Amino acid sequence: MTKFLLAVHVIAAILAIGPVAVAASMFPPAARAALAAGPGTDALATPRLLHRICRVYAVVGVVVPVFGFATASEMGVLGSAWLIVSIALTALAALVLVALVLPAQSALLEGSAGSGRAARLAMATGVFNLLWAAVTVLMIVRPGSTTGA
Numbered sequence: 001m002t003k004f005l006l007a008v009h010v011i012a013a014i015l016a017i018g019p020v021a022v023a024a025s026m027f028p029p030a031a032r033a034a035l036a037a038g039p040g041t042d043a044l045a046t047p048r049l050l051h052r053i054c055r056v057y058a059v060v061g062v063v064v065p066v067f068g069f070a071t072a073s074e075m076g077v078l079g080s081a082w083l084i085v086s087i088a089l090t091a092l093a094a095l096v097l098v099a100l101v102l103p104a105q106s107a108l109l110e111g112s113a114g115s116g117r118a119a120r121l122a123m124a125t126g127v128f129n130l131l132w133a134a135v136t137v138l139m140i141v142r143p144g145s146t147t148g149a
């Protein structure tokens with residue numbers, strides 16, 4: 001059962017978090033290009049699609065921690081420091097996405113923000129991606145783990 005849960009957890013992370021990371025990273029330059037193109041063009045089509053990808057896959061991404069907890073419980077590592085740090089970083093990444101990235105994308109699409117907002121969005125997106133990179137490293141290296149899995 002552990003291998004099944006771990007496989008679902010990893011596949012869900014790749015298929016759910018990966019698209020958010022890529023689409024969120026592509027959004028700021030696409031939004032800048034749309035702002036430069038000005039009104040009356042269809043330049044917002046790409047940023048709208050990227051924003052939709054981020055929103056939809058953010059919801060789908062909930063399965064990643066669900067199966068992560070199930071896997072950790074099955075492996076008996078719920079109290080391990082590397083896992084607790086990973087959980088905290090995952091929660092922080094989710095907070096950055098929900099509180100900073102998605103609202104900034106919406107504001108840029110609505111035209112209620114300027115190019116300075118796009119730069120701040122790029123920074124928030126970078127923080128989001130760095131947090132997921134740190135979680136990924138912790139999941140692979142698992143400092144102090146004795147499970148051998």
